[in-house]
Amino acid sequence: MPSVSELQEMYEQAVTARRYEERLQEEYLEGKQPAFDISAGPIPGELHLAAGHEAAAVGVCQHLRDSDVVTAPHRPHHVAIAKGVDLRRMTAEIFGRRTGLSKGKGGHMHLYDPEVNFACSGIIAQGCPPAVGAALAAKKRNTDDVAVAYLGEGAISQGAFLESLNLAGLHDLPVVFVVEDNDWAISMPKGRVTDVDDGSRRADGFAVHGDRVDVDDAVAVYEAAGEAVGRARNGNGPTLLEVQVHRRMGHFMGDPESYRPEADAERAEALDSIPRLEERLRAHGVEDDEIEGIRERANDRVEDAIVWAKDQPQPDPEEAYEDAFTQQPEGWPERPEVAATDGGER
Amino acid sequence: MAQVEAPGPETTDRELTMSRAMVEAIRSEMEENEEVFYMGEDVADYGGIFDSTQGLLEEFGHDRVMDVPISETGFIGGAVGAAMQGMRPIAELMFVDFFGVCMDQIYNNMAKTAYMSGGSVSVPMVLTTAVGGTYNDAAQHSGTLYGTFAHLPGMKVVVPSTAYDAKGLMHTAIRDDDPVVYMFHKRLMGLAWMPAPEGPKTPVPEEPYEIPFGEADVKREGEDVTVVTLGLHVHRALEAAEELAGEVDVEVIDLRTLVPLDTETVLDSVRKTGRLVAVDEDYRSFGVTGELLARAAEGALEDLEAVERVATPDVPIPYARPLEEEVQPGVEDVVEAVRAVR
Numbered sequence: 001m002p003s004v005s006e007l008q009e010m011y012e013q014a015v016t017a018r019r020y021e022e023r024l025q026e027e028y029l030e031g032k033q034p035a036f037d038i039s040a041g042p043i044p045g046e047l048h049l050a051a052g053h054e055a056a057a058v059g060v061c062q063h064l065r066d067s068d069v070v071t072a073p074h075r076p077h078h079v080a081i082a083k084g085v086d087l088r089r090m091t092a093e094i095f096g097r098r099t100g101l102s103k104g105k106g107g108h109m110h111l112y113d114p115e116v117n118f119a120c121s122g123i124i125a126q127g128c129p130p131a132v133g134a135a136l137a138a139k140k141r142n143t144d145d146v147a148v149a150y151l152g153e154g155a156i157s158q159g160a161f162l163e164s165l166n167l168a169g170l171h172d173l174p175v176v177f178v179v180e181d182n183d184w185a186i187s188m189p190k191g192r193v194t195d196v197d198d199g200s201r202r203a204d205g206f207a208v209h210g211d212r213v214d215v216d217d218a219v220a221v222y223e224a225a226g227e228a229v230g231r232a233r234n235g236n237g238p239t240l241l242e243v244q245v246h247r248r249m250g251h252f253m254g255d256p257e258s259y260r261p262e263a264d265a266e267r268a269e270a271l272d273s274i275p276r277l278e279e280r281l282r283a284h285g286v287e288d289d290e291i292e293g294i295r296e297r298a299n300d301r302v303e304d305a306i307v308w309a310k311d312q313p314q315p316d317p318e319e320a321y322e323d324a325f326t327q328q329p330e331g332w333p334e335r336p337e338v339a340a341t342d343g344g345e346r
Numbered sequence: 347m348a349q350v351e352a353p354g355p356e357t358t359d360r361e362l363t364m365s366r367a368m369v370e371a372i373r374s375e376m377e378e379n380e381e382v383f384y385m386g387e388d389v390a391d392y393g394g395i396f397d398s399t400q401g402l403l404e405e406f407g408h409d410r411v412m413d414v415p416i417s418e419t420g421f422i423g424g425a426v427g428a429a430m431q432g433m434r435p436i437a438e439l440m441f442v443d444f445f446g447v448c449m450d451q452i453y454n455n456m457a458k459t460a461y462m463s464g465g466s467v468s469v470p471m472v473l474t475t476a477v478g479g480t481y482n483d484a485a486q487h488s489g490t491l492y493g494t495f496a497h498l499p500g501m502k503v504v505v506p507s508t509a510y511d512a513k514g515l516m517h518t519a520i521r522d523d524d525p526v527v528y529m530f531h532k533r534l535m536g537l538a539w540m541p542a543p544e545g546p547k548t549p550v551p552e553e554p555y556e557i558p559f560g561e562a563d564v565k566r567e568g569e570d571v572t573v574v575t576l577g578l579h580v581h582r583a584l585e586a587a588e589e590l591a592g593e594v595d596v597e598v599i600d601l602r603t604l605v606p607l608d609t610e611t612v613l614d615s616v617r618k619t620g621r622l623v624a625v626d627e628d629y630r631s632f633g634v635t636g637e638l639l640a641r642a643a644e645g646a647l648e649d650l651e652a653v654e655r656v657a658t659p660d661v662p663i664p665y666a667r668p669l670e671e672e673v674q675p676g677v678e679d680v681v682e683a684v685r686a687v688r
């Protein structure tokens with residue numbers, strides 16, 4: 001069981017992540033009213049928010065340290081927050097600013113913070129092989145670091161994931177695959193795209209440990225992840241851990257969700273993990289005003305990050321030509337030299 | 347089906363968005379031929395993230411408008427197999443940037459089977475895919491990759507720029523006995539949430555019609571400079587031509603298909619103007635614009651006075667607006683390039 005202080009930490013991360021997504025939603029939609037135009041408003045591009053996924057982030061990351069590696073998919077904010085990614089610079093990145101984690105080049109699906117070994121890929125399941133690679137590096141170097149790859153339940157039918165499971169199992173690598181099962185892959189309900197209800201059973205075919213947490217509960221995740229991370233740290237190989245979460249918002253902002261029964265959204269609301277975590281705190285004797293204090297701190301932190309980010313400069317257009325290589329060849333990339341051709345006489 | 351002369355866009359007042367025109371052709375082919383079916387992620391209830399299958403589920407049901415797992419190797423390879431059995435599947439790769447997870451099925455199976463079998467096995471399928479940037483979807487969701495697909499022999503490659511072309515090219519694609527990659531630009535589809543420029547929404551005749559592959563379309567006639575392009579940049583080139591009107595008389599050629607490529611129409615124009623500007627949204631190096639310049643040099647060197655190309659520099663597409671705008675070839679870039687060859 002997590003200690004009271006661990007519970008408080010998890011709660012703080014969870015409410016920070018929740019608040020963050022709610023505030024980003026507001027910011028994103030600004031300038032997109034009344035008609036939604038993906039190119040308008042202060043936040044560029046697509047936005048996949050993770051409200052309702054917090055338990056999977058905080059329950060697992062509570063067991064991790066900075067040197068452990070995490071890869072996240074297209075819906076990364078909650079995991080980034082739980083892993084300790086710099087919130088100001090992450091927010092600046094999401095707003096496309098020069099002082100963002102990637103100088104505005106990456107965006108919300110491509111957050112990288114090497115300080116805490118966090119990386120993303122927006123291509124389904126493609127964070128799995130690099131997590132296996134990080135685990136391989138840890139094993140070769142004899143550290144007791146572990147790697148965690150996050151993916152959605154829709155991603156467990158992708159080859160890269162299945163190949164990763166096999167490779168990790170074969171070499172007993174210290175990696176944990178965390179499947180966030182929110183029942184949906186955009187508009188496709190789980191039952192339409194796989195006959196296997198419990199995704200952790202995918203592990204069986206690779207002789208890897210599989211486990212599933214059926215309730216959207218940070219403490220239950222904490223327990224299961226404690227075993228999985230412990231197994232990896234102690235050299236006893238990988239785990240596939242599936243966790244039930246809920247999608248409280250559209251797949252991406254602007255998703256009309258016309259495919260989704262209203263009852264499903266109501267269910268997501270009713271099964272929310274944050275009130276449950278709050279109950280746990282109360283059961284441990286944490287007073288309401290302490291809980292309120294944590295919430296306020298979280299809100300302040302989110303607000304600080306957003307205000308800071310919005311105040312940051314836009315990148316200079318010329319910076320587009322930097323960083324494709326760390327050792328960029330001279331004169332690269334070739335730039336069009338307008339007026340270079342001699343038009344000659346006709 | 348008997349080939350009939352395509353009715354021109356002038357035969358009707360009915361205007362459609364590019365997505366509706368594309369879907370109309372798919373619907374008509376599905377009605378005509380039970381062996382045509384559609385597979386992709388979010389193509390059923392959602393109707394395609396970019397409206398590529400809007401309304402098809404209601405008419406044909408989940409058996410023929412199939413949502414599939416996020417297993418592109420599995421279902422695109424599955425389309426190849428069904429096509430080898432003589433069916434006419436259409437498989438959708440949601441964004442062309444995802445080709446990386448399934449390229450073996452595309453490149454080694456879909457594209458090479460006809461040749462490797464000595465012509466005894468054909469693969470009559472269509473691979474539809476969304477391409478292009480302009481809305482800050484960053485490095486993994488903004489590519490066009492025109493040159494990548496056109497470079498690899500064995501697949502025909504189609505890139506419509508208007509609703510009229512989208513419909514005719516889709517009819518031809520589904521009826522073609524070879525694999526066709528049908529690349530539709532997101533910005534042109536007429537999505538409620540991503541406003542299209544003026545231009546792609548055109549009159550579209552109700553009846554089915556084919557647009558033959560390998561026939562470029564001169565979208566604007568001009569005497570001074572030839573601009574050759576495709577997809578979104580047809581509209582940017584037309585805008586540039588409009589801006590230059592009175593100063594430079596620009597001819598704008600829309601390739602419409604990359605494989606086969608209508609070299610003759612390009613050369614005819616270059617022989618007339620002597621000045622060629624090749625424009626696209628793909629990477630500058632080893633791509634479509636380089637190919638166009640090479641063909642002009644091979645076929646009309648004597649007439650060629652000056653060339654320029656306008657393309658995306660060789661960096662992954664950045665996220666922030668000022669950065670993406672910098673690398674996206676814009677109307678002004680085309681204007682400058684035309685002036686430069688003048």
Ligand SMILES: Cc1ncc(C[n+]2csc(CCOP(=O)(O)OP(=O)(O)O)c2C)c(N)n1
Pocket residue numbers: 074075122123124151152153154155156182184185186251387416418440444447
């Ligand atoms: C290889 C690949 N195919 C398709 C997509 C488009 N796509 C982005 S998110 C998504 C659904 C993912 O569902 P799931 O893994 O369950 O995660 P969730 O979005 O529900 O968190 C799809 C199909 C992609 N990014 N990469």
